[in-house]
Amino acid sequence: MPPEMVGWSRHGWVRLGEGWAGCLRSPLAEAEREEVADWCRAGRPLVIARGRTGDGAGELRLGLATPDKRRIGLHVAADAVAEHWRPLPLAEAVETAPEAWRAMLAELVLRALALGVRPAVYGSLAWQHRTELGYVRPDSDIDLLFAPRERWQLDGLLDLLTAACDGTPRLDGEILLPDGAAVAWRELAGRPARLLVKGPAEVSLRDLPSVLTLFDREDAA
Structure with missing residues (x-):
């Protein structure tokens, strides 16, 4: 993990910047991409999830959970992050x-x-x-x-x-x-x-x- 990402643990939170889609490291279905885009435009955050073996340095796994219990997982470069908070x-x-x-x-x-x-x-x-x-x-x-x-x-x-x-x-x-x-x-x-x-x-x-x-x-x- 790069030094600037120390403390970016599971259950922390991030807000993605405008160019997040260009930082995807794994593809999203079109409907999921649109939902994430709407979510981010509303200024809402995503949660940091557990990484996976083989993920590169400076990459994050994120989760979006909706009130009706749907889940969307994202795999992005940390450059996509505009703000970060601890749990x-x-x-x-x-x-x-x-x-x-x-x-x-x-x-x-x-x-x-x-x-x-x-x-x-x-x-x-x-x-x-x-x-x-x-x-x-x-x-x-x-x-x-x-x-x-x-x-x-x-x-x-x-x-x-x-x-x-x-x-x-x-x-x-x-x-x-x-x-x-x-x-x-x-x-x-x-x-x-x-x-x-x-x-x-x-x-x-x-x-x-x-x-x-x-x-x-x-x-x-």
Whole structure:
């Protein structure tokens, strides 16, 4: 990854510039190209998706999700990007959530911050906040993203999320590992022998001790 693209992780956001179509690295169907063009003309962003093995340096995989749950994937050169943001902090999105959820989400933010971790959000709530369109439904999950650096933070987060997970809305999402990969927090909380881990461009299985050791190294640093 070029130095200027460090931090352009999954669940981040971009707004494409006017010449984005000339930066495509994989073709789009004509109807999809027109829809993306309309989306970009409205000033709406796209989300950064996981790359694929073989993608070139300075290339991005992006996603467009519509309120009716259609998905369009784009493969573009980073030169197409006019603006870039990191994953959306949950604190910024609380007021976008249904009113009945706000107190719980605000409390979750405070308790995560007390552990030294700033929670982010992706999925339907993030799309609704970024676009002002109607993505969140009564049965929507909240997809959360946490990046603990030390083992005590990880353990505290898993305890916090496990205690809150049976309420409404359902809390899903990922723990970002110190090496940049991610694992579903629910899976990690179950302490299975092997975990499905999502890397920047691949998905693999890792044994639990090797994942936990990443946080132990951070403690020792």
